Amino acid sequence: MEVLLSLTLIFGVCIVFKNWIAAFIIRWKYSKYSNVYMSPSFSPIQGERAVIKAQGKQKYRFWHLMEVAMKKPDCDIRIVFSGTKPLFLIYSAQACKEFFKLVPTRIDRHSNHLKHFGRMNKGAIDQIKSSPMWKSRRDKIMKVIGINFSTKFIPLILDSFHEISATWRENQWFNITNQMKKVMFSVTTKILFGKDIPVENAYTYITSCGDTIHITLEEYFSKLIEDLEKSSALIKNRLCPYLSKAGLTTSNKACEQNIENLWEILLKICQSSEDQDSVFKHRTNVCYDKKIVLMDIITVYIAGYDPTSHALASILFNIKANERVFTKVMKEVKSNYDRNEKSIDAKRKMLDSCEYLDMTIKESLRHSNPAFFSLGYKSLDEISICGVTIPKGATIFQCLHALHYNSNEWINPMEFIPERFDPDSHYFTTPSSNGTKQRSRYSYNPFSTNLRRCPGKNLAMLELKLIVAEFLSKFNYTISPEQISNKYLRFSLRSQFSCIISITGTI
Numbered sequence: 001m002e003v004l005l006s007l008t009l010i011f012g013v014c015i016v017f018k019n020w021i022a023a024f025i026i027r028w029k030y031s032k033y034s035n036v037y038m039s040p041s042f043s044p045i046q047g048e049r050a051v052i053k054a055q056g057k058q059k060y061r062f063w064h065l066m067e068v069a070m071k072k073p074d075c076d077i078r079i080v081f082s083g084t085k086p087l088f089l090i091y092s093a094q095a096c097k098e099f100f101k102l103v104p105t106r107i108d109r110h111s112n113h114l115k116h117f118g119r120m121n122k123g124a125i126d127q128i129k130s131s132p133m134w135k136s137r138r139d140k141i142m143k144v145i146g147i148n149f150s151t152k153f154i155p156l157i158l159d160s161f162h163e164i165s166a167t168w169r170e171n172q173w174f175n176i177t178n179q180m181k182k183v184m185f186s187v188t189t190k191i192l193f194g195k196d197i198p199v200e201n202a203y204t205y206i207t208s209c210g211d212t213i214h215i216t217l218e219e220y221f222s223k224l225i226e227d228l229e230k231s232s233a234l235i236k237n238r239l240c241p242y243l244s245k246a247g248l249t250t251s252n253k254a255c256e257q258n259i260e261n262l263w264e265i266l267l268k269i270c271q272s273s274e275d276q277d278s279v280f281k282h283r284t285n286v287c288y289d290k291k292i293v294l295m296d297i298i299t300v301y302i303a304g305y306d307p308t309s310h311a312l313a314s315i316l317f318n319i320k321a322n323e324r325v326f327t328k329v330m331k332e333v334k335s336n337y338d339r340n341e342k343s344i345d346a347k348r349k350m351l352d353s354c355e356y357l358d359m360t361i362k363e364s365l366r367h368s369n370p371a372f373f374s375l376g377y378k379s380l381d382e383i384s385i386c387g388v389t390i391p392k393g394a395t396i397f398q399c400l401h402a403l404h405y406n407s408n409e410w411i412n413p414m415e416f417i418p419e420r421f422d423p424d425s426h427y428f429t430t431p432s433s434n435g436t437k438q439r440s441r442y443s444y445n446p447f448s449t450n451l452r453r454c455p456g457k458n459l460a461m462l463e464l465k466l467i468v469a470e471f472l473s474k475f476n477y478t479i480s481p482e483q484i485s486n487k488y489l490r491f492s493l494r495s496q497f498s499c500i501i502s503i504t505g506t507i
């Protein structure tokens with residue numbers, strides 16, 4: 001009887017702690033690979049959050065991703081734990097090359113319905129597997145946006161920038177990340193939902209305490225994304241993934257309600273617009289299900305405004321924090337970019353001629369890429385990358401920070417050096433090659449490069465270049481000395497820092 005009881009107890013403990021045991025087995029199994037890195041300490045409750053906490057608040061929370069790439073450049077795969085769940089990170093250029101060859105036949109998009117956007121927008125183009133239906137949906141929406149003819153959006157982008165920047169007061173410190181969010185939100189709303197949409201209207205939002213507040217649509221999105229992240233990080237959801245999967249520990253019922261309300265709000269907004277050029281009108285005039293159209297538009301909405309505004313804040317910070325770069329960029333902008341030019345084509349040509357600005361933006365996307373990871377992927381069967389076996393069903397991400405800080409590929413990866421993108425500069429080559437060997441093309445990947453790469457790259461690059469040129473030709477500014485002196489600062493998505501600047505005068 002006693003034996004039976006003991007066996008039942010052991011069996012029960014194994015069931016309850018199944019995920020913990022599996023995590024320890026994975027750590028043991030992968031410790032034999034010399035090109036796999038795992039944090040030396042492991043907390044099965046917090047996973048890699050324990051590493052983030054241990055490095056302190058003054059370091060950008062994803063600092064550890066860059067640090068390992070600089071100190072252990074031969075690491076091809078890193079395994080991090082989200083609670084007890086292992087995530088396989090593609091860490092080196094060679095691993096990235098092998099990874100791309102396997103997409104989409106043996107690795108494909110993995111949506112996570114329990115987390116962040118996955119919870120908000122199940123079944124959208126960024127969530128579903130690669131298929132002819134996915135491709136047709138993605139191509140159609142991007143064609144309507146005119147993603148390859150983004151020059152036509154120049155007046156709209158400038159109008160939104162001027163509208164928001166008119167509210168800035170001189171000699172006052174303010175959060176430029178938030179201001180750029182407002183600009184990009186306004187641009188994206190007008191392109192997708194209609195130019196006549198009033199972006200300042202207030203909508204009802206339920207807080208996690210159950211209170212009702214009234215906020216603008218932009219605040220609604222930011223708050224919902226923040227609340228979804230908080231809810232998925234809760235210890236009880238990490239401890240009991242089964243209960244959480246069944247929806248029983250979902251602390252934040254308000255999130256579900258807010259998601260439902262958001263759909264209704266957006267549908268009403270879209271239908272109220274008279275703008276026949278909006279992406280919503282174009283798609284619903286010829287297309288199937290309004291819900292599918294809206295779902296894909298929400299994806300483009302979030303993917304479109306959030307990373308671009310973080311990138312803008314980083315670019316302005318990096319330019320000002322590096323005096324040599326600032327002097328060169330200003331000289332080029334002053335001689336090549338005329339703010340008062342009205343012709344769209346002439347404006348585009350002026351931007352194209354700002355080559356050093358182009359390199360500076362590329363370097364900022366390396367140094368502080370808004371996306372620290374790609375979106376999620378899943379192995380469809382057992383695969384091997386750089387000799388490392390990855391099981392079927394594993395969750396995989398490209399770690400963009402790691403690729404951009406690998407010290408085998410980049411000379412002094414911590415330094416901000418736009419010349420890395422000048423083919424005539426020795427910074428264009430690898431550190432050990434004495435100026436003879438170019439970096440791997442997989443070492444730089446801000447928008448990803450495979451079938452699932454970012455379709456908004458051209459529009460994003462235009463937005464970044466245009467707004468930075470316009471800003472620099474109009475404003476003198478300064479950045480917080482405290483922020484300049486912190487070398488562990490980055491302004492990517494989900495960073496704990498926001499960029500603080502002050503306008504010191506107009507030009």
Ligand code: HEM
Nearest residue numbers: 126303304307308311371374375447448452453454456460
């Ligand atoms: C600086 C700005 C931006 C950066 C750094 C960026 C970066 C990325 C990255 C890294 C991915 C994940 C690719 C992968 O999982 O392999 C992605 C996906 C995506 N991006 Fe962007 N993006 C930016 C701006 C935009 C803009 C302006 C739009 C739309 C107008 C956009 C639309 C999308 C969409 C729809 C996806 C999902 C693609 C799919 O799964 O098929 N992005 N982006």
